[in-house]
Amino acid sequence: MALIATLALWGATAPAALAAGPIKIGFGMALTGALAGNGKAALIAMQMWAEDVNKKGGLLGRKVELVYYDDQTKPATVPGIYTKLLDVDKVDFVVSGYGTNVIAPAMPIIMERKLAFVTLFGMAVNEKFNYPYYFQIMPTGPEPLTDWSKGFFEIAMKQSPKPKTVAIAAADSEFAQNAAAGARQNAKKYGLRIVYDKAYPPPTADFTPIVRAIQATNPDLVYVASYPPDSAGMIRAAHEVGLKPRMFGGGMVGPQYASLQTALGPLLNGIVNYHFFVPEPSLKFPGIDAFLKTYQERAKGAGVDALGYYLPPYAYAYLQILGQAVEATKGLDQKKIGEYIRANTFDTVVGKVKFAPNGEWAQSRVLMxxxxxxxxxxxxxxxxxxxxxxxxxEQWKAGSIVYPYEKAKR
Structure with a gap:
């Protein structure tokens, strides 16, 4: 009888005991490898979110716990990491690591298990999968390939004299090639003739030959889709060679980071490039100042971006979205959470976020x-x-272009 009573008592209290356990959110993140600086910065922001939530009592009255592994900036590590998170660590949710190249390899697992999946800066990943519970925090818009460079070309076509030709240079990687594909479509839309269109291998160190080849075509616009080391190399080579298009920039990753900004300094003048947040009055979203103040304190000595204007606010925001969906649905049901995210607007440190049916932002906010x-x-x-x-x-405009590039870079 004592044994039966004990079992009955355990059965009655087990749900409460389980409910008191943490809600686990799992992910891989680039903590080593080429994108480690970005991954570490994102992780700081994600830890800030977990701490903020736990100070307020957690989610559904339960503490939040982050479970993560280093994906080494290698796509091949991703399937194993997410399998372990789900099967061994038994996490309640998974979110993505940073970037297109590590989001795409996770998608087959996510789809097989029918999980809600909030992702961090993937370029048009869901174009291939059409998964209904994929959500992407980068503000590219419902047509990510063309929305990414749309602003660059719209600005150019409003100038006088109007450009007629464009050169496109892009790294031979999934993100950069997606960006270049969108640039080609926008060039065609505006009747621009593409005079140079080539990919370069990611290990490229000397960009002078590439810039000389671009210069030989005398383009009005130069659109570059590149990663941070390439962006720095391309900008330095442009100054060395004396490249003189009317507009230069577009899709370069790197000029958003404090380390590259201080490394290049005045060499950046005149470049028109994408960004997602800058400290201008038109972009003062509720909570962003407090977030940046805390982030910048934690970034000191951590080997990460000192200012945190690019990736960290969005790493915080994508967890805000997941957390709000959990609270609103009052549970951990993946389908209900996916449906809720798809149907609602979220208040975050990067402003209001609403998703289109394909999981991209319903309205683009790629800044130029x-x-x-x-x-x-x-x-x-x-x-x-x-x-x-x-x-x-136009909605977020703060300032006017100095045109052409040669005039602006002085």
Whole structure:
């Protein structure tokens, strides 16, 4: 009888005991390898979110726990990491690591298990999968391939004289090639003749031959889709060679980061490039200042982006979205959470977020900014307003373009 009573008592209290356990959110993240700086910065932001939520009592009255592994910036590690998170660690949710190249390899597992999947900066990943519970926090818009470069071309076509030709240079990687594909479509839309269109291998160190080849075609516009080391190499080579298009930039990853900004300094002047947040009055979203203040304190000595304007706010925001969906649905049901995210608008540190049916933002907010008036390599120039004019979209505009590039880079 004592044994039966004990079992009965355990059966009655087990659900409550389980409910008191943490809600586990699992992911892989680039903590080593080429994108480790970005991955570590994202992780700081994600840890900040978990701490903020737990201070307020957690989700559904349960503590949040982050479970993560280093994906080494290698797509091949991703399937194993997510299998372990789900089968061994028994996490309640998974979110993605940073970037297209590590999001895509996770998709077959996510789809097989019918999970809600909030992702961090993937370029048009769901174009291949059409998965209904995929959600992407990068603000590219419902047509990610063309929305990514749309602003660059719209700005160019409003200038006088109007450009007629464009050169497209892109790294031979999934993200950059997707960006280049969108640039080709936009060039065609505006009747621009493509005079140069080539990919370069990611290990490229010397960009001078590439820039000389571009210069030989005398393009009005130069659109570059590149990763941080390539972006720095391309910008330095452009100055060395004396490249003189009317507009230069577009899809370069790197000029958003404090380390590259201080490394390049005045070489950035005149470049028109995408961004997702700059400290201009038009982009003062609720909570962003407090987030950045805490992030910047934690970034000191951590070997990550000192300012955190690019990736960290979005790494915080994509967990805000998941957390709000969990609270709203009052449970951990993947389908209910996926349906809720798809149908609702979320308040985050990067503003209001609503998703289109394909999981991209319902409305694009890819900023096009121009670096202006950079006089030195001092970080303080980049920590406040005034040196990155927001040219596009019109709703968020703060400043005007200096055109052409040759005039702006002085």
């Amino acid at each position: 900014v121009q670096f202006q008036g950079i006089e030195s390599n001092d970080l303080s120039q980049f920590s406040g307003p005034g040196h990155r004019a927001v040219l596009y979209p």
